[in-house]
Amino acid sequence: MTEAPPLLDVEDLTTRFYTGRGVIGAVEKLTFHVNEGEAIGIVGESGSGKSVSALSILRLVPMPGRVVGGRITLRGIDLLALSEREMREMRRKHIAMIFQDPSNFLNPIMRVGDQIGEGIDRRELSKQAVARQVLEALQAVHIADPKRAADSYPLQLSGGQQQRSVIAAALVRRPSLIIADEPTTALDATVQYQILSLLGELQTAINTAIILISHDLAVIASVCSRVYVMYAAQLVESGPTAAVYRNPCHPYTQGLLGSILDPLERKEKLSVMAGSLPDLAAPPSGCRFHPRCPQAMAVCVAREPPNVQVSDGHTAKCWLYAARGDVSS
Amino acid sequence: MTEGAKPEAVVAARADVAAIRWPAVRRVQDNWRRFCRNRLALVGLVLLVATILMALLATAVFPEGPFKITGGRLTAPNAVHWLGTDELGRDVLAGVLYGARTSLMVGFLSVFMSLALGIVVGALAGYYGGWIDDALMRTTEIFQVMPRFFLALLVVAMFGADIWGIIFVIGILNWAEIARLLRAEYLTLRERPFVTAARAYGAPNFQIIVVEILPNASSPIIVAASLQVASAVLLEASLSFLGVGDPNVMSWGTMLNSAQQFLRLAWWSATFPGLAICLMTLGIALISDGLNDALNPRLKEMGS
Amino acid sequence: MTPILSAREVRKHFPLKRGFLAREPRRYVHAVDGVNLDIVENETLALVGESGSGKSTLGQLLLGLQEPSEGTVMWSGIPLASLTKEQRHQFRRDVQVVFQDPYGSLNPRMTVRSIIGRPLKLHRLGSPAEIDREVKRLLELVGLAPASAYLDRFPHEFSGGQRQRIAIGRALALKPRVIVADEPVSALDVSVRAQILMLLTTLRREFGLSMLFTTHDLGVVRYIADRVAVMYLGKIVEIAPSDTFFRSTHHPYSRMLLGSVLSPNPDAKLAARKFGVQGEPPSPINPPSGCRFRTRCPFAHARCETEEPLLRRIGLHHLSACHLDQFES
Numbered sequence: 001m002t003e004a005p006p007l008l009d010v011e012d013l014t015t016r017f018y019t020g021r022g023v024i025g026a027v028e029k030l031t032f033h034v035n036e037g038e039a040i041g042i043v044g045e046s047g048s049g050k051s052v053s054a055l056s057i058l059r060l061v062p063m064p065g066r067v068v069g070g071r072i073t074l075r076g077i078d079l080l081a082l083s084e085r086e087m088r089e090m091r092r093k094h095i096a097m098i099f100q101d102p103s104n105f106l107n108p109i110m111r112v113g114d115q116i117g118e119g120i121d122r123r124e125l126s127k128q129a130v131a132r133q134v135l136e137a138l139q140a141v142h143i144a145d146p147k148r149a150a151d152s153y154p155l156q157l158s159g160g161q162q163q164r165s166v167i168a169a170a171l172v173r174r175p176s177l178i179i180a181d182e183p184t185t186a187l188d189a190t191v192q193y194q195i196l197s198l199l200g201e202l203q204t205a206i207n208t209a210i211i212l213i214s215h216d217l218a219v220i221a222s223v224c225s226r227v228y229v230m231y232a233a234q235l236v237e238s239g240p241t242a243a244v245y246r247n248p249c250h251p252y253t254q255g256l257l258g259s260i261l262d263p264l265e266r267k268e269k270l271s272v273m274a275g276s277l278p279d280l281a282a283p284p285s286g287c288r289f290h291p292r293c294p295q296a297m298a299v300c301v302a303r304e305p306p307n308v309q310v311s312d313g314h315t316a317k318c319w320l321y322a323a324r325g326d327v328s329s
Numbered sequence: 330m331t332e333g334a335k336p337e338a339v340v341a342a343r344a345d346v347a348a349i350r351w352p353a354v355r356r357v358q359d360n361w362r363r364f365c366r367n368r369l370a371l372v373g374l375v376l377l378v379a380t381i382l383m384a385l386l387a388t389a390v391f392p393e394g395p396f397k398i399t400g401g402r403l404t405a406p407n408a409v410h411w412l413g414t415d416e417l418g419r420d421v422l423a424g425v426l427y428g429a430r431t432s433l434m435v436g437f438l439s440v441f442m443s444l445a446l447g448i449v450v451g452a453l454a455g456y457y458g459g460w461i462d463d464a465l466m467r468t469t470e471i472f473q474v475m476p477r478f479f480l481a482l483l484v485v486a487m488f489g490a491d492i493w494g495i496i497f498v499i500g501i502l503n504w505a506e507i508a509r510l511l512r513a514e515y516l517t518l519r520e521r522p523f524v525t526a527a528r529a530y531g532a533p534n535f536q537i538i539v540v541e542i543l544p545n546a547s548s549p550i551i552v553a554a555s556l557q558v559a560s561a562v563l564l565e566a567s568l569s570f571l572g573v574g575d576p577n578v579m580s581w582g583t584m585l586n587s588a589q590q591f592l593r594l595a596w597w598s599a600t601f602p603g604l605a606i607c608l609m610t611l612g613i614a615l616i617s618d619g620l621n622d623a624l625n626p627r628l629k630e631m632g633s
Numbered sequence: 634m635t636p637i638l639s640a641r642e643v644r645k646h647f648p649l650k651r652g653f654l655a656r657e658p659r660r661y662v663h664a665v666d667g668v669n670l671d672i673v674e675n676e677t678l679a680l681v682g683e684s685g686s687g688k689s690t691l692g693q694l695l696l697g698l699q700e701p702s703e704g705t706v707m708w709s710g711i712p713l714a715s716l717t718k719e720q721r722h723q724f725r726r727d728v729q730v731v732f733q734d735p736y737g738s739l740n741p742r743m744t745v746r747s748i749i750g751r752p753l754k755l756h757r758l759g760s761p762a763e764i765d766r767e768v769k770r771l772l773e774l775v776g777l778a779p780a781s782a783y784l785d786r787f788p789h790e791f792s793g794g795q796r797q798r799i800a801i802g803r804a805l806a807l808k809p810r811v812i813v814a815d816e817p818v819s820a821l822d823v824s825v826r827a828q829i830l831m832l833l834t835t836l837r838r839e840f841g842l843s844m845l846f847t848t849h850d851l852g853v854v855r856y857i858a859d860r861v862a863v864m865y866l867g868k869i870v871e872i873a874p875s876d877t878f879f880r881s882t883h884h885p886y887s888r889m890l891l892g893s894v895l896s897p898n899p900d901a902k903l904a905a906r907k908f909g910v911q912g913e914p915p916s917p918i919n920p921p922s923g924c925r926f927r928t929r930c931p932f933a934h935a936r937c938e939t940e941e942p943l944l945r946r947i948g949l950h951h952l953s954a955c956h957l958d959q960f961e962s
Contacts, residue, residue: 045822046793144913159684160913188683189849193893193910215823218895242899259827261852263879263894270831270856273824276792522738526800529696530752530807531725544742 005076006033007209008057008177013070015049015056022281026052026065028233034177039203039210041220041241043256044230047277050213053230054179058097059087074177092119096170100182102162105169106154112165113138113150119173137168140205141198160191167198174206181213196222217256221245226313229253232278232288235307239314249316251293287319295320363623370619376612380429380605387426395419395427395579403595413597416587421598425605427579432609435496435565436558442500444554447507452538452546454508455515466512472505481564485573492575495568499561506557507550514546548624555617559610566606581606635710636671637811637843638695638728643668643704644867645690649918662917664690665701666867669944672811677837677844679858679875681851681890685914686864688847692813695845696730726756729804733816735796739788745772745799746784752806771802776832794825801832805840812837813845818853830857851894855879863887866917866925869944873951883953885930924956932957 015027027049034040044050055061057072059079072079074094082090091097099105107115116134125133131150138146141164154162163183170178180199184192200223203210214220220227221241229237229250237250248254258271275292278284284291290300299305299319308321364370387395398418399410406413412421454465484498518524519542527541568574569582576583581602588599646661665687672678672695682688693699694706697713705712708724716724732738739748749771753764769780775798777783788796797817804812814833818826834857837844846857854861855875862872863886871884882888893910912929915921924942927933936956944952 045824158913188914189851190683190889190893190910191913193895196895216895217823217897221897221899222895241897245897245899255824257897259823260897261827261850261856262896263851263855263891264896266855266876266879270827272827272831274828276794276825277822522732522734523740525693525698526730526732526738526803527740527751528698529725529728529730530755530803531722532751532755536755541740541743545740 004036007036007038007075008034008211009071009073010053010057011071013053013056013067013072015052015061015065015067017065019064024280025233025283026280027056029070030230030233030235032228032235032238034209034211036176037203037207037209038226039200039212039224041212041214041224041227042230043214043217043220043227045215045277047232047280048230049233050215050230051181054097054181054211054213057179058091058095093173094175095177095179096173096175098163098166098170098178098180098183100185102159102166103154105166106162108154110153111150112152112154112157115154116150116165116169116172119169133172134168137172138165140171140202141165141168142194143168159187160195163187163191163195164198167195167202171202171206175208177209177211179211179213182215183212184219185214185216192219199223217245217260229256232283233280234288235317236289237314237316237318239310243311243314247311247314249310249314249321250289250318251295251320252289253316255292287317360623364619367619367622369615370622373612373615373617373619376608377616380433380609380612383426383429383605384433387423387430390426391420391423395423397423399423403591403598405595406597412601413595415584415598416591416595421584421601424579424584425581425601428581428584428602428605429609431492431578431580432562432565432606435492435499436562436613439496439499439503439561440554440557442496443503443507443557444550446500446504448511448543448550450504451508451511452515452543455512456519456534456538456542458516462512465508469505469508472502473509475502477502478564478567481568482571482573485568490568490573490575492578495565495575499564503557503561506553510549510553511546514549515542518542518545551624552617552621555613555620559613559617562606562610562613634673636673637709638672638845639707640668640670640691640695640701641705641707643670643691643694643701643706645687645694645699646702660918663867663920664917665694666920667704668864668867668869670695670862670869670872672843672845674810674843675841676859677834677846677857678860678862679854680845680847680862680864681849681854682847682864683849683890683914685866685917687867687917688864689815691864692730692815692845692847696728696813697724722756726807727809728811728813729807729809731797731800731804731812731814731817733820735793735800735820736788738800739796741788744785744787748788748799749803749806752803756807758807767806768802771806772799774805774836775799775802776828777802792825793821794828797821797829798832801829801836805836808840809842811843811845813847815847816849817846819848819850826853833857851890863890866914866920868925868954870926870955871953872944873948873953877948877951881948881951883947883951884926884955885932886926887953889929924954 010033011031013027013030017024017026030049030053042050042053052061052065056067057079059067061067067080074090079087079090106112113131113134116137117130120130120133122130134150135146138149143149143161143164149157149161149165154165157165184195187195196219199210202208210223212220212223224241226239227241227244228235229252231252237244237248237253244253245257248257255271255273259273273292278288278291286302287300287305290296293300297319305317305319306322307315307317309315310321396419399420400414400418402414402416402418404410404414410420410422412425415421415424450465450469454462480502481498485495488494524537524541527537532541565574565580566582569580570586572586574580574583584602585599588602592599643665644667645665646663649660649662668691680688680691690699694701697706705714707713708727711720713724746768749768750764753759753767758764759767768784772778772780772783777795777798791799817833818829821829830853833844836842848854858875860872860874861878862869863884864870865886871887882891889910909931915928921928923939924937927937930937942954942956944954947953947958
């Protein structure tokens with residue numbers, strides 16, 4: 001079966017932070033891809049490297065960090081080889097990013113409508129046409145009273161409305177890829193639900209690919225068809241969301257799923273993952289999860305596990321599965 | 330397995346990069362190390378220590394004091410008088426050493442005073458807010474709008490030139506800045522959960538102000554206070570230069586005042602005291618900068 | 634049996650700042666607007682609500698950290714306003730707090746030894762040596778062993794989960810009867826959340842504590858609560874024992890909250906929800922007339938606009954503030 005080439009192809013991405021205290025490996029050899037119009041999720045906790053990966057794709061890693069290895073190709077274009085100017089053009093036209101805190105993106109002294117309008121290619125359009133597009137974008141994100149929202153300043157809007165405005169600003173640029181980093185973490189549950197529905201809706205409507213980053217597997221599962229699980233700067237499991245949920249292979253994924261509290265069923269016993277996240281400046285030897293893994297074996301301490309193909313499209317970086325299945329790396 | 334005491338490396342989105350946790354190190358040692366890595370700050374420290382040494386050596390080297398006439402008038406630096414003599418025949422080196430005592434005294438004592446006043450006012454205003462804040466801030470503003478130099482001149486002119494009076498006046502002029510800075514810190518810090526927690530277990534206000542909040546608010550005032558030392562020294566030197574300093578106390582400014590007329594004949598009588606003032610205030614300014622950098626580390630300076 | 638803490642018709646209004654020459658009447662934020670609540674022995678009461686619900690303010694009122702604008706807060710039957718000095722000391726030992734922010738709730742300039750020891754020292758509960766022993770015991774109680782490894786270190790050297798344990802240790806120092814936990818796990822990573830929740834439930838059971846647990850996460854509520862109270866715009870809209878609440882959820886807002894819970898289960902897709910999640914919490918400055926939820930309620934009708942529904946009994950120990958008895962789905 002020949003598949004269309006992926007929209008975004010990331011291979012062995014490695015990003016490090018060079019600090020006065022030591023080198024922190026924030027992302028180690030991350031490999032993933034996003035197809036056109038597809039929604040994928042990257043799930044991980046603090047220090048997993050999920051946010052830094054997103055920043056690496058956009059080449060916005062803050063000092064003292066640097067992308068030190070790997071390839072990132074968007075529709076065949078090597079993003080790491082572009083000049084700063086070309087990269088800016090990429091960010092303007094093809095990739096949009098939505099952050100956790102919308103006030104990080106919105107300029108507090110500019111009206112929301114003007115900020116959204118900035119993303120529109122104004123060369124051919126009249127002022128009214130731009131204004132119309134802005135209103136359409138705001139309507140598409142189901143914001144209450146789009147005209148008033150466009151005339152407001154960001155701080156006059158609620159968190160949910162601000163986030164909708166940020167999504168609208170991303171929409172008008174008709175990006176091929178939207179990277180959303182914890183877009184709903186700071187929002188109320190009912191608003192979160194609506195924003196995630198909106199993202200799913202928009203994805204189908206304008207056929208944008210989405211990379212959704214979150215620490216919450218449930219958030220990812222509600223929008224994404226495939227998921228990548230990160231732990232301590234590495235990819236530990238990947239596959240279709242349904243497969244990973246039904247059959248989590250890596251003990252970390254199992255632990256994550258086990259600690260989800262579902263209000264719809266009473267949990268008597270909570271499965272608790274012992275230990276805490278490792279220090280990225282000096283990560284554990286071999287498999288980084290071994291100090292916390294209930295199934296750790298001798299080899300896990302000694303050698304880094306390979307990425308094993310457990311089933312179609314489902315891989316896990318774990319020695320438990322290395323005996324059977326294809327070892328892909 | 331129990332949790333080890335390893336901190337997380339929280340390396341997430343841009344905003345979180347600033348929160349990278351470091352391995353276990355005492356904060357003071359941490360700050361000191363940062364300070365020492367800054368070469369300019371160390372230079373400043375050397376200069377200040379030199380000034381202190383000068384002050385300490387004054388009575389040892391010149392037990393009769395700086396006003397004793399020990400040589401001919403306006404003699405150039407030689408083996409007996411290392412820095413030469415002034416227009417009355419007094420040893421310039423003696424003047425410089427005793428002048429160091431004066432400057433240090435004025436600098437540090439006036440700042441102690443401004444800190445004492447400023448901390449009390451700032452903490453109370455920032456912590457309590459409301460009408461206390463309003464009243465105290467209006468008072469602060471009155472002191473802030475006064476033209477410092479002219480006020481000092483006025484007070485000295487009215488009440489006579491006395492070194493303690495000068496210290497007092499400088500202290501009065503400087504406390505307002507400290508109060509403002511501290512108030513700003515208190516306004517933010519009092520909202521922090523650890524303060525609410527202290528109130529919840531019944532800590533009285535006094536304890537919260539002094540024990541809980543003050544140590545956290547100290548960084549900006551340390552920096553401001555160190556700069557104030559320098560400005561106090563300069564202010565005193567200026568007053569002495571204009572001739573309204575304390576005549577019973579040897580001051581570098583007084584020396585400069587007398588040396589004015591003889592600048593072309595006897596460069597040493599003005600140069601050395603002038604150099605002393607420069608180096609001392611430069612040293613303090615460098616230390617102040619070093620403290621600022623040490624107490625507020627910026628991430629980009631950590632890159633290699 | 635006197636409840637440990639109770640609120641009677643408690644209201645808290647925050648005046649909004651006006652300009653000096655403003656002529657309109659002063660506006661208020663009605664953070665808490667008429668709440669009756671009891672916290673009894675040996676029970677975990679979960680207070681659920683989104684932003685603007687007033688749950689945090691209510692917590693502060695119950696802790697005596699703020700004074701109600703109207704109504705009374707009582708401790709062991711005595712109004713807080715009329716406590717003698719001695720009683721006030723007792724009260725401060727009896728009711729303790731754990732905050733949401735593990736990074737802000739510990740004084741960065743104090744060692745762990747001081748942080749936990751200070752309340753003991755303040756209430757003169759022993760000689761310095763005895764206090765030291767007690768601090769060590771508390772650290773081990775909350776899972777930070779060996780205590781000597783933690784005593785002389787500073788908060789910034791620890792992870793979020795560890796700091797939260799320290800905060801819990803501090804709360805337990807004075808042997809309280811009630812702990813007010815304000816979103817204590819919301820700021821923690823998912824894998825750490827379970828650890829802290831388990832710690833709290835264990836300690837609660839071991840010491841017979843009561844907990845007022847504020848949260849917006851219904852999954853956590855299901856795991857930890859004996860009783861559930863839902864707040865919306867400053868009022869309690871539903872209150873019931875936990876099982877009853879989840880089995881026979883009544884109030885439309887509670888249903889909406891449950892309806893917006895995300896599950897990683899791929900069979901629970903966002904689209905297939907029976908209950909519409911819509912709207913945003915309105916501003917607490919000008920709440921809607923009548924029933925405050927009517928602007929988002931799919932079952933709203935004429936009576937809801939004119940008449941505010943009061944909490945009424947709809948089942949055993951089950952109160953709900955809604956005009957309707959039954960709902961068609």
